[in-house]
Amino acid sequence: MADPIKVYPSKPDKVYFFGTCLIDMFYPDAGMAGIQLLEREGIEVIFPQDQTCCGQPAFTSGYHDEARSVARAQLDLFPEDWPIVVPSGSCGGMMRKHYPDLFKDTADEVKAAGVAGRVWELTDFLLNVCHIKLDDLGEPTTVAMHTSCSARREMGVAEVGPKLLGQLNNVTLVEQARAEECCGFGGTFAVRHPEISGAMVEEKVETLVDTGARAFVTTDCGCLMNINGFAEKNRHPIAGRHILSFLWERTNDDKGDGQ
Amino acid sequence: MSATTPHPHIDVKEFHPRAHEALHNPQIRQNFRKAMDGLMSKRKAAFEGWDLETLRELGANVRLRALANLPDLLEQLEQKLTENGIKVHWALDGDEACRIVRDICVAREAKSVIKGKSMVSEEMELNHFLEGEGIEALESDLGEYIVQLANETPSHIIMPAIHKNTGEISELMHEKTGTDLSHDVEYLTAAARQQLREKFMNADVGVSGVNFAVAETGTLCLVENEGNGRMTTTVPPCHIAVTGIEKVVPNLADVSALLALLTRSATGQHITTYFNMISSPRKADELDGPEEVHLVLVDNGRSVIYQDDELLDTLRCIRCGACMNHCPVYTRVGGHTYGTTYPGPIGKILMPHLIGLDEGRHLPSASSLCGACGEVCPVKIPIPDLLVRLRRESVDGDKLHPAKVRGHGAKRTPLEAAIWKFWSWMHSRPGIYRTGTRFASRFRKLQPARAGAWTDFRTAPKLAGKTLHQQLRERGK
Numbered sequence: 001m002a003d004p005i006k007v008y009p010s011k012p013d014k015v016y017f018f019g020t021c022l023i024d025m026f027y028p029d030a031g032m033a034g035i036q037l038l039e040r041e042g043i044e045v046i047f048p049q050d051q052t053c054c055g056q057p058a059f060t061s062g063y064h065d066e067a068r069s070v071a072r073a074q075l076d077l078f079p080e081d082w083p084i085v086v087p088s089g090s091c092g093g094m095m096r097k098h099y100p101d102l103f104k105d106t107a108d109e110v111k112a113a114g115v116a117g118r119v120w121e122l123t124d125f126l127l128n129v130c131h132i133k134l135d136d137l138g139e140p141t142t143v144a145m146h147t148s149c150s151a152r153r154e155m156g157v158a159e160v161g162p163k164l165l166g167q168l169n170n171v172t173l174v175e176q177a178r179a180e181e182c183c184g185f186g187g188t189f190a191v192r193h194p195e196i197s198g199a200m201v202e203e204k205v206e207t208l209v210d211t212g213a214r215a216f217v218t219t220d221c222g223c224l225m226n227i228n229g230f231a232e233k234n235r236h237p238i239a240g241r242h243i244l245s246f247l248w249e250r251t252n253d254d255k256g257d258g259q
Numbered sequence: 260m261s262a263t264t265p266h267p268h269i270d271v272k273e274f275h276p277r278a279h280e281a282l283h284n285p286q287i288r289q290n291f292r293k294a295m296d297g298l299m300s301k302r303k304a305a306f307e308g309w310d311l312e313t314l315r316e317l318g319a320n321v322r323l324r325a326l327a328n329l330p331d332l333l334e335q336l337e338q339k340l341t342e343n344g345i346k347v348h349w350a351l352d353g354d355e356a357c358r359i360v361r362d363i364c365v366a367r368e369a370k371s372v373i374k375g376k377s378m379v380s381e382e383m384e385l386n387h388f389l390e391g392e393g394i395e396a397l398e399s400d401l402g403e404y405i406v407q408l409a410n411e412t413p414s415h416i417i418m419p420a421i422h423k424n425t426g427e428i429s430e431l432m433h434e435k436t437g438t439d440l441s442h443d444v445e446y447l448t449a450a451a452r453q454q455l456r457e458k459f460m461n462a463d464v465g466v467s468g469v470n471f472a473v474a475e476t477g478t479l480c481l482v483e484n485e486g487n488g489r490m491t492t493t494v495p496p497c498h499i500a501v502t503g504i505e506k507v508v509p510n511l512a513d514v515s516a517l518l519a520l521l522t523r524s525a526t527g528q529h530i531t532t533y534f535n536m537i538s539s540p541r542k543a544d545e546l547d548g549p550e551e552v553h554l555v556l557v558d559n560g561r562s563v564i565y566q567d568d569e570l571l572d573t574l575r576c577i578r579c580g581a582c583m584n585h586c587p588v589y590t591r592v593g594g595h596t597y598g599t600t601y602p603g604p605i606g607k608i609l610m611p612h613l614i615g616l617d618e619g620r621h622l623p624s625a626s627s628l629c630g631a632c633g634e635v636c637p638v639k640i641p642i643p644d645l646l647v648r649l650r651r652e653s654v655d656g657d658k659l660h661p662a663k664v665r666g667h668g669a670k671r672t673p674l675e676a677a678i679w680k681f682w683s684w685m686h687s688r689p690g691i692y693r694t695g696t697r698f699a700s701r702f703r704k705l706q707p708a709r710a711g712a713w714t715d716f717r718t719a720p721k722l723a724g725k726t727l728h729q730q731l732r733e734r735g736k
């Protein structure tokens with residue numbers, strides 16, 4: 001099947017925010033940063049408190065009955081026709097690309113397709129729907145960037161991060177070798193095949209360190225957890241953040257807000 | 260090769276220990292990393308200036324159209340080939356295909372077979388079978404020749420000996436054939452060529468694979484670089500081609516589209532050195548070519564896959580190997596780790612239905628689902644989606660879609676199933692989820708520093724003091 005061509009909506013007044021379970025528990029600052037960036041663009045952000053997880057972990061592990069009941073619990077949370085923005089390529093990919101398959105031949109087929117069609121990866125949304133203009137207030141710095149495989153291949157947003165960082169006058173972006181190679185996270189893959197995953201993240205950290213940058217940003221918290229966890233355990237001089245946290249921090253003069 | 264050579268068959272179930280071994284073998288790691296990096300950049304360069312997406316779309320459509328008419332095309336192919344004087348045989352499985360090859364050899368009183376590269380013959384384990392029948396089978400593709408010398412199986416479908424570097428090959432040839440120890444690739448190639456030339460001249464039968472079988476004209480197409488394919492199919496008095504039933508395409512125009520994709524995807528070449536088109540045995544007025552040509556059409560589970568809407572996509576494969584070259588897992592562990600005829604991403608989606616999920620249950624899970632394979636596949640096989648499908652089958656994880664692949668459910672364990680049930684229960688209930696996560700955040704200091712396999716390589720992720728849910732609720736959201 002051909003991949004659908006992306007047709008961006010015009011900038012809306014309101015969006016739904018799907019926070020993802022990793023952000024919820026481990027990186028809420030990235031979620032807050034995403035919301036604040038949207039609000040600064042004049043968009044009202046609706047966060048349905050009943051959201052939990054997109055269902056991806058069970059889906060990729062083959063437990064589709066379990067994935068479906070979790071995913072079904074999300075389907076009713078977005079009744080209005082507003083875009084659903086997700087600060088993660090991976091969860092975005094699950095909702096946009098896999099919900100229609102997961103609910104095929106069920107009573108929720110149409111609803112799932114309706115949700116899927118409104119899902120946007122948040123940085124893509126900021127750049128291509130909001131046409132955000134970033135004003136860099138930070139000190140000169142150099143960063144590398146790791147785009148998650150789902151962000152790159154399922155959501156097709158590999159160009160977005162570099163474009164956003166390119167708007168920051170004091171930030172130099174350096175590219176690592178084999179930038180498009182997986183960091184080895186892959187959800188439960190990291191636990192099912194720990195040694196292979198370990199070898200993958202080891203090389204990813206090496207190439208990031210080789211850029212000379214001490215910091216990197218990424219689109220996804222899974223990668224962040226994986227790369228940072230390895231770097232920290234093995235005392236490598238590199239640490240990463242979610243790109244949304246980084247963008248907000250550098251363009252916001254009121255440092256105390258929301259942190 | 261003597262008849263006593265032990266069979267190099269590898270147990271697919273030993274995936275984990277072999278992965279462990281490969282990961283701790285710096286030579287293997289380095290050989291693969293270097294080779295795959297080279298292949299990736301060559302492919303990239305070969306497609307420069309092309310509208311790759313349109314080309315892939317075309318490739319996918321050619322294959323889809325061929326598969327849609329597979330039964331008719333096979334009939335047409337058989338008829339055309341027969342008209343052209345090529346004898347067609349049908350084999351239900353590998354064993355039957357082996358017996359067909361043997362019977363042809365026996366009828367010709369053949370004692371030696373020279374072979375061009377053919378993955379189907381690996382699938383059939385033809386060499387091993389022929390050896391048992393007292394017929395010598397010698398691989399003539401340089402990579403296959405090296406692998407055979409080492410009594411190993413190929414570690415890649417295009418480059419069988421890619422796991423070895425020049426030094427290792429030199430030592431192997433020195434030990435087995437008495438060539439001088441040398442790192443000079445020219446010298447080693449020439450030495451192997453010399454050894455093979457003699458065999459070519461004396462072989463009774465040549466066995467080759469097929470890249471495309473054209474139904475309209477009854478033409479067998481064979482792509483290769485070394486000339487051994489041409490020798491195999493022309494020098495011995497009898498040529499036997501073996502192929503999977505899916506390799507048929509309607510007409511010659513289809514071949515040009517697929518060929519453009521195949522060579523660029525595989526080795527980054529715009530065109531290969533040789534492109535053989537075989538359409539008949541030697542005619543009365545011709546100077547060379549075999550007296551007899553046979554085609555063995557091998558099913559070996561393919562018609563079962565063909566019945567399934569999703570798995571059917573697997574049969575689009577043109578065996579370019581690009582999915583392996585770009586697979587971060589394959590690059591780390593190498594082809595032998597898989598213990599299967601086809602390694603890497605294509606192996607993970609093809610082998611489970613050839614050997615059953617009870618044997619191959621680790622295969623679909625040994626992927627981070629990064630999608631690199633699907634992105635490069637020239638015929639757009641949705642490999643990651645098929646991996647998820649097979650994972651579902653391996654745990655019987657979907658009551659809506661009953662499992663179909665042999666050995667389904669083999670990977671399901673009561674503990675894992677219970678974990679997912681609990682996970683699902685919790686994440687389908689927002690109140691419980693919020694309470695649970697709030698509780699975890701509040702007592703995050705009690706979080707254990709170790710978390711199974713994760714923390715063997717990494718520090719544990721740290722829970723935030725307040726969940727996003729909490730922070731937003733406090734902001735009145």
Ligand code: SF4
Pocket residue numbers: 524575576577578579580581582583605632635636637638639640
């Ligand atoms: S699955 Fe695709 S990329 Fe892999 S070998 Fe087959 S055609 Fe090539």
